[in-house]
Amino acid sequence: DGTLWLDGQYIPWRTANTHVLTHSLHYGMAVFEGVRAYQTAEGTALFRLREHTERLLRSAHILQIPVPFTLETLMEAQCQVVAQNHLKEGYIRPLVYLGSEKMGVSPRGAKTHVAIAAWPWGAYLGEEALQQGIRVKVSSYTRHHPNITLCKAKASGNYMNSILANNEATADGYDEALLLDVEGFVAEGSGENLFMVKRGVLYTPDLSSALEGITRDSIIQLAQERGITVLERRISRDELYTADEVFFTGTAAEVTPIREIDRRVIGQGTRGPLTEKLQSAYFDCVKGRAPS
Ligand code: PLP
Numbered sequence: 527d528g529t530l531w532l533d534g535q536y537i538p539w540r541t542a543n544t545h546v547l548t549h550s551l552h553y554g555m556a557v558f559e560g561v562r563a564y565q566t567a568e569g570t571a572l573f574r575l576r577e578h579t580e581r582l583l584r585s586a587h588i589l590q591i592p593v594p595f596t597l598e599t600l601m602e603a604q605c606q607v608v609a610q611n612h613l614k615e616g617y618i619r620p621l622v623y624l625g626s627e628k629m630g631v632s633p634r635g636a637k638t639h640v641a642i643a644a645w646p647w648g649a650y651l652g653e654e655a656l657q658q659g660i661r662v663k664v665s666s667y668t669r670h671h672p673n674i675t676l677c678k679a680k681a682s683g684n685y686m687n688s689i690l691a692n693n694e695a696t697a698d699g700y701d702e703a704l705l706l707d708v709e710g711f712v713a714e715g716s717g718e719n720l721f722m723v724k725r726g727v728l729y730t731p732d733l734s735s736a737l738e739g740i741t742r743d744s745i746i747q748l749a750q751e752r753g754i755t756v757l758e759r760r761i762s763r764d765e766l767y768t769a770d771e772v773f774f775t776g777t778a779a780e781v782t783p784i785r786e787i788d789r790r791v792i793g794q795g796t797r798g799p800l801t802e803k804l805q806s807a808y809f810d811c812v813k814g815r816a817p818s
Contacts, residue, residue: 528611531603531642534595536610542641549624549636554684556623557585560777561604563644565614566814572608572618573812575601577740578777579620586622592638593622600640607644617647617778650778651701656805659785659797660701660774662715664763665691669705669713669735688716702774704766704787707735712761714739718774718782721745722761723800725770732758741775741808748807754800771798773805781805 530542550556559582563572579600586593595603604618620642628635649656667690691703695716704720707713713735714720719742722729728749730742746756766772770793772784781804783797797805810817 528645529607531607531640533639533641534599534603536606539643542643544623544639545626547626547629549626549628549633552629553631553633554686555589555591555633556621556684557582557589557591558619558621561618561620562647562777562780562812563608563613563616563618564812564814568814570608570614571812571814572604573777574740574744575604577743579604581738581740582620582622586638591622591624591633593640594638595640600642603642604644607642611644613644613646615646616644618642618644647778649780650776651782655701655782656780657797659783659792659795661699661786662702662704662784662788663695663698663700664788665694665703665705667691667694667703667705668708670708685716692716702779706763710763711735712763712766715774715776715779718776718779720761720784721773721775722766722769723771723798724765726754726800728754728756728800729761729765730756730758731761739775741777741780744808744811745775745781745804748804748811752803752807767792769793771801773798773801775808781808 528539529536530539532542559578561572561575561578563570579597583593583597622638622640624633624636625639627637651660667687691705695703703716705713712720712731719736719739749756766787767790772792774782774784783801785792785795807817
């Protein structure tokens with residue numbers, strides 16, 4: 527029973543309720559972020575908090591949702607929610623949504639609310655997934671939005687496509703879904719970016735149909751620092767099936783190896799050597815350790 531931040535106030539978790547006529551609940555216009563806090567030698571640190579909060583504000587800007595708080599206020603509130611809940615490690619969820627003052631498609635007149643919650647959250651796809659890798663299914667749902675790709679926005683409170691894709695994959699016994707773009711090229715997971723290794727080179731889909739992931743950016747930097755060539759370009763389904771290694775990245779999923787796609791074994795069917803190297807570089811980085 528912890529503490530939550532709502533519109534500038536710290537309130538008990540169980541009193542953070544919302545009215546059934548909340549605009550965002552009906553029409554799906556909301557934006558959120560996912561941030562992780564890690565235990566480091568200097569105490570708990572929120573990994574790339576500024577970038578996540580900037581993306582939250584950018585997402586709101588794209589969707590024309592006015593946010594009545596500054597970047598600094600929102601960053602400080604996220605740190606405070608972690609501290610007040612005595613979390614050494616955990617997940618932080620800031621949410622910007624429209625209130626119940628107004629019904630109808632136009633959100634004008636509905637008040638913007640900002641909530642920040644935090645809770646302990648271990649490996650998103652399980653500890654074993656981080657070690658052994660997961661089994662993924664290419665989805666029958668595509669990653670697209672008819673008018674706006676929303677690749678710069680952590681795409682609103684509307685994750686319908688991702689949920690449908692994930693439901694379809696998990697109901698078929700897979701661990702996660704992989705969405706293609708409207709042209710049939712690889713886009714991303716239901717909540718993760720994707721990387722592929724081929725002959726020592728790291729490839730990731732460009733940002734025409736995948737979220738501009740902050741973990742993706744960290745992995746590109748960590749790889750380049752280690753002298754690994756990184757190419758951002760379109761990736762076909764066949765290329766993935768014949769890749770040496772494939773992995774997902776995301777704040778929740780961290781760096782999760784993929785050992786099988788659509789019943790095709792990837793590489794040796796285990797976490798590949800470059801994946802392992804970048805995974806440990808990532809954990810060293812988020813935990814503030816010198817690279818091992
Ligand atoms: N793609 C989607 C659709 C997401 O929801 C997320 C969110 O975590 C990501 C990719 C990964 O982004 P990040 O690394 O910034 O968490």
